[in-house]
Amino acid sequence: MRIGVVATGGPMSRDVVAPVRAIAAAIDPAIRIDFHEQCFAAHGHFAGTDQARADAFVEVANNGDYDALWFGRGGYGTCRVAEGALARLGADARAKTYLGYSDAGYLLAGLYKAGFSVAHGPMPGDVLARGAEPVARALRWLARREADCVEPSLATGAKAAAFNMIVFSQLLGTALEPDLAGHVLMLEEVEEHMYRIDRTMFHITGNASVRRAAGIRLGRCAPIPPNDPDFGESEEDVVRYWCERSGVPYLGRADIGHDANNKVVPFGGR
Secondary structure (H helix, E strand, O other): OEEEEEOOOOOOOHHHHHHHHHHHHHHOOOOEEEEOHHHHOOEOOEOOOHHHHHHHHHHHHOOOOOOEEEEOOOOOOHHHOHHHHHOOOOHHHHHOEEEEOHHHHHHHHHHHHOOOEEEEOOOOOHHHHHOHHHHHHHHHHHHHOOHHHEOHHHHHOOOEEEEEHHHHHHHOOOOOOOOOOOOEEEEEOOOOOHHHHHHHHHHHHOOOOHHHOOEEEEOOOOOOOOOOOOOOOOHHHHHHHHHHHHOOOEEEEOOOOOOOOOOEEEOOOO
């Protein structure tokens, strides 16, 4: 299996390369991981200019030698390149799997809307902050589709999609928004105050298309910075509140988040 890595948001450290390749070799020596040089570029906040990030994504996506495109890390920036990059994809781009989470959600959404195979799950950059476990999980799923890598509620066969909460809120109403009617929508967040989680859930559940979803599952939101004064409700309280107000079923927790236990969520089902 050959996997191409690009960074459509923030830049990556070269310190990621050796440990990720070592993890891959331990799983299957036949896995080859190519990090596009663009991953290590820097242009202000971003991993290279908008043009460079878009070009790298399109180059790897349209290369028929790759079986998967793996987003290298999150950070902000994918929304600046997503719509234009998607318009440049050809037939070879449809023959691969796309895996990532966090800021990559903008492209996951647009790809899924266009009928591509995508999944929310760990990225190479996780190896520095979260260790080998999530990276190995992602590779075992990419190479072998191992069932224990997948978010456990999907064992029911439900159609699903997963996003960072604020990323999903921001893409609603744009050209990237996919049709999630009948899907279980899984949402996770990290380092956002409770009032922002509350405000984001107002926007998400107020969207007519979200009200056609089968329901919402809440992933992890930790760490949550302290509110002053204390917000008085937990993230689950808030999600339950907005689900009840909007008529969207609250389905419980999801085993996803910005942490080592982040499970893979293939969009549309297993």
